[in-house]
Amino acid sequence: xxxxxxPCGSSWSLLATALLLLASTETAFAHVRHGQAQxxxxxxxxxxxxxxxxxxMISVGLWGAQLGVPAKxxxxxTFPMAMAFGGFxxxxxxxxxxxxxxxxxxxxxxxxxxAREARLPLAAAAMLVGFFAIFHGHAHGTELPAxxxxxxxxxxxxxxxxxxxxxxxxxxxxxxxxxxxxxxQAVGAAVTIAGVVFLWIAIA
Amino acid sequence: xxxxxxxxxxxxxxLLGVVAGTLWPTPAEAHLVTTGLGPIYDxxxxxxxxxxxxxxxxxxxxxxxxxxxxxxxRVLFTLTVAWLAGGxxxxxxxxxxxxxxxxxxxxxxxxxxxxxxxxxSSAVLGVLxxxxxxxxxxxxxxxxxxxxxxxxxxxxxxxxxxxxLALGSGFVVSRRxxxxxxxxxxxxxxxxxxxxxxxxxxxxxxx
Numbered sequence: 296x297x298x299x300x301x302p303c304g305s306s307w308s309l310l311a312t313a314l315l316l317l318a319s320t321e322t323a324f325a326h327v328r329h330g331q332a333q334x335x336x337x338x339x340x341x342x343x344x345x346x347x348x349x350x351x352m353i354s355v356g357l358w359g360a361q362l363g364v365p366a367k368x369x370x371x372x373t374f375p376m377a378m379a380f381g382g383f384x385x386x387x388x389x390x391x392x393x394x395x396x397x398x399x400x401x402x403x404x405x406x407x408x409x410a411r412e413a414r415l416p417l418a419a420a421a422m423l424v425g426f427f428a429i430f431h432g433h434a435h436g437t438e439l440p441a442x443x444x445x446x447x448x449x450x451x452x453x454x455x456x457x458x459x460x461x462x463x464x465x466x467x468x469x470x471x472x473x474x475x476x477x478x479x480q481a482v483g484a485a486v487t488i489a490g491v492v493f494l495w496i497a498i499a
Numbered sequence: 500x501x502x503x504x505x506x507x508x509x510x511x512x513x514l515l516g517v518v519a520g521t522l523w524p525t526p527a528e529a530h531l532v533t534t535g536l537g538p539i540y541d542x543x544x545x546x547x548x549x550x551x552x553x554x555x556x557x558x559x560x561x562x563x564x565x566x567x568x569x570x571x572x573r574v575l576f577t578l579t580v581a582w583l584a585g586g587x588x589x590x591x592x593x594x595x596x597x598x599x600x601x602x603x604x605x606x607x608x609x610x611x612x613x614x615x616x617x618x619x620s621s622a623v624l625g626v627l628x629x630x631x632x633x634x635x636x637x638x639x640x641x642x643x644x645x646x647x648x649x650x651x652x653x654x655x656x657x658x659x660x661x662x663x664l665a666l667g668s669g670f671v672v673s674r675r676x677x678x679x680x681x682x683x684x685x686x687x688x689x690x691x692x693x694x695x696x697x698x699x700x701x702x703x704x705x706x
Contacts, residue, residue, distance in 0.1 A: 368681045372614055372688040379692035386699025445700030446551055449693045457689055 334444035338451025341435055342459060347398050347493050348431055350486050352456055354405035355424055356463015357479055361412050361470050362420065369417065370424050371460035375453050377425035381432025382449075395497035397430030402490030409483030412476070538648060542655020545639070546663075551602045552635055552656075553663075558609040558690045559631060560664045561683045564671025566619055571668035573621050574628045579661045581632025582639075586653040589640025600701040602638070605631050606694025613687025616680070632660075 342348045355374050359367040384391060391397075404423065408415070415423065435452070466482075469475025533541055546552050556578075563574035609631065612619065619627075636657075643652050671683055 368685065372685055375692040376611075376614070376688050376695070379695035383695045383699040386696070386703055445703075446693075446697055449696035449700070450550060450554075452696070453689045453692045457685065 334447035335451040337443055338448035338453075339455045341438065341452055342455040345435065346489070347402055348435055348456075349459060350489055351398070351401045351405055351427065351431060352459035353463035353466070354402070354409050354483070354486050356460040356465075357409045357467040357482065358405065358413075358420070358424075358463075359460070360464050360467020361409065361479065362414065366417055366420055367464060369421055371457060371464070373421045373425045374428045374460060375456055377428035378432035378456060379449075379453065381429035382435075382452075383432075384429070385433040391430065391433045394430050394434045396494065397427060398434060399490050399493035399497050401427030401430060402493055403487050404490075406483045406486030406488075406490055410480050410487060411483070412480065538651035539655040539658075541648070542652035542657075543659045544655075545652065546656050546659040552639070554690060554693070555602070555605045555609055555631055555635065556660055556663050557667050558606070558613055558687060559628060560667025561671050561686060562609055562613045562619075563624060563628075563664070564668040564674075565613065565616060565680065565683055566624060568672050570619070570621055570624050571664075571672055573625050575661065575664045575668065577625050578628035578632040578664060579657055581629045582636035582660050583632075583653065583657045585633035585636025586640035586643075586656065587636075587650070588633075589637035589642075590644045590650050590653065592641070600698055601634050603694050603697035603701055605634060606690050606697060608694075610687045610690030610692070610694055614684050614691055616684050616687075 342352065352374070355370050359370040362370075381391070405427070407413070408423075467479060470479055546556070559574060559578060560571075563571040608627070612627075636653075639656055640650070640653060643650060671679070674680065674683075
């Protein structure tokens with residue numbers, strides 16, 4: 296009597312084939328791009344790790360929300376570009392005196408304009424934000440950990456900064472309600488006080 | 500207006516540093532991905548996994564989209580053909596060196612123009628697409644030759660460039676809401692900022 300392979304036999308042959316294929320593995324062409332992911336994560340983390348940076352970024356968004364369109368979008372466009380210019384100066388080895396004082400002053404003044412709902416002309420607002428962004432970029436944009444990718448670090452750094460502006464704009468949407476306006480002014484005052492503390496630390 | 504005595508030399512040396520850092524030819528790391536699925540898929544994966552190529556493609560797609568459908572069509576074909584031509588030139592001319600800062604310049608220029616959101620003539624966009632395609636294509640082609648891989652990878656790269664451009668510019672063109680245009684501008688400002696930082700890194704010899 297001729298035996299026919301049953302389902303069990305088919306499974307064994309499949310398993311044997313799979314084992315044979317696994318056993319005949321070729322050399323892997325592992326392509327490792329060292330520092331790519333770490334660079335991105337370092338850049339993403341860096342702006343969030345400094346309270347001074349976070350407060351300034353969010354204040355820009357809050358102020359933009361208070362001023363409304365087009366400042367709401369222009370300020371977050373201005374800040375990253377001016378910040379990158381500051382980072383570029385730092386990378387080029389061009390010293391910027393009083394960087395920490397500038398960062399502390401940015402918190403004081405940005406907090407103040409939020410607290411007072413200051414309505415500066417658009418160009419003046421952009422210049423104020425851009426001026427202080429240079430200090431932030433100079434201080435923070437160049438701190439690449441060794442062995443990590445400068446490109447992905449920069450991508451993460453800029454994305455995190457822009458996202459902080461976005462958070463500020465979203466929070467600033469409470470401006471449309473009376474209690475929200477008061478809350479924003481209180482937040483602005485708190486940022487100013489924090490800025491004074493930063494200034495004290497920078498000078499001391 | 501006269502500069503204070505110490506500022507002018509520093510600015511001049513900084514400027515020279517930028518120019519030298521941008522144009523100085525350095526051996527580049529060949530970032531070619533091996534998928535195990537053949538050179539075409541290697542090329543596709545390379546483009547999708549390489550921010551130095553992917554970001555300018557998406558940014559120029561956005562810029563073209565902001566300038567309307569005719570500009571989108573012009574950039575679509577010009578950039579793709581230029582990328583292929585540059586890639587073939589890079590592949591066959593051998594000698595894998597590249598001006599280290601040029602990809603950073605494409606980030607800076609494309610991102611800056613997108614953020615500015617000025618109406619550009621079709622000719623200007625065409626020249627920009629030509630330059631970007633030739634530079635990035637040349638770097639890709641030279642990297643493929645340097646790694647001893649098949650030129651067919653270029654087909655994968657260029658096909659992906661074409662598809663991303665078509666989808667990206669088409670998406671931006673079809674957006675009518677003002678906020679969508681603003682999102683494109685903000686993304687452009689981020690790209691320009693990244694380019695400026697890349698330029699600084701290239702001066703320090705960091706990729």
